[in-house]
Structures are given as structure tokens and as C-alpha cells.
Amino acid sequence: MTTATATEGVKHELKVVKNATCTFCGCVCDDIELHADAVRIVETKRACILGEAWFKNHTAERLYPDALIDGREATVDEAVEAAAEFLHKANMPLIYGLSNTTCEAQREAVWLAELVGCVIDSHTSL
Numbered sequence: 001m002t003t004a005t006a007t008e009g010v011k012h013e014l015k016v017v018k019n020a021t022c023t024f025c026g027c028v029c030d031d032i033e034l035h036a037d038a039v040r041i042v043e044t045k046r047a048c049i050l051g052e053a054w055f056k057n058h059t060a061e062r063l064y065p066d067a068l069i070d071g072r073e074a075t076v077d078e079a080v081e082a083a084a085e086f087l088h089k090a091n092m093p094l095i096y097g098l099s100n101t102t103c104e105a106q107r108e109a110v111w112l113a114e115l116v117g118c119v120i121d122s123h124t125s126l
């Protein structure tokens, strides 16, 4: 569904997505209504404050390169190679983070942790 709105004299076409799923905290609310223009989500009906912040901070803008190695832009293949090298050389490798990460990616992270002998932890340990 699309609607139109005017902000500061500029007319935007809004796309409305009903029953969107929020994957931020794990509750997985699936009744969120999102309103988005061509670049960003501008309204999040029924999302809590965390979900609203999560949705509104994701844009279609390309803010970052696909990968960084030591702060320098790199291809994904180069980054995967560098990560493999870091993990191979590490004495006590740790896979950490995984918030806002899909179940599929978490499954791969656990598989990698078992393969390399890593400790795995999420941000919730903070």
C-alpha cells in the first residue's frame, strides 16, 4: 500500500508494510506497521521504543563499505580471508555479539565456534 505525504514542501510516496516482524529483542513482535519513504522508515505503529529506534535507524542509504580490514575498505572475500587468518592464529578465539542477527547467521556462528574451538558469547553478558 502506498500513500503520499508532504514534508517541508517535498512530496514523498510512502510505502506501508503491515504485519512486519521486529527481530530486535527476541520477542519477535509480528504486528508492526511500517511506513517508509524511498530512504528510511518514518513511522512504526505498535513497535515499542526499542523496536521503533531499531527500525528508524535502518535506511536504504549505503553508509558503510561491505567490509573493513584494520579500518580500510575491503571486499567481503578479503575480509573472510582475514577473519579466517585471525581465528587460525588466535590462542583463545571468541565469537562475540550476534544481537540483531538472524537465526541462520547464529547457527553458522555456533558451527564456526565448534569448528575452531571458540568461546561464544552474546552482548547480553554485559
Ligand code: SF4
Pocket: 022, 023, 024, 025, 026, 027, 028, 029, 046, 047, 048, 049, 050, 051, 052
Ligand atoms: S517491538 Fe519491541 S518488544 Fe517487539 S520485538 Fe521489537 S524490540 Fe522487542
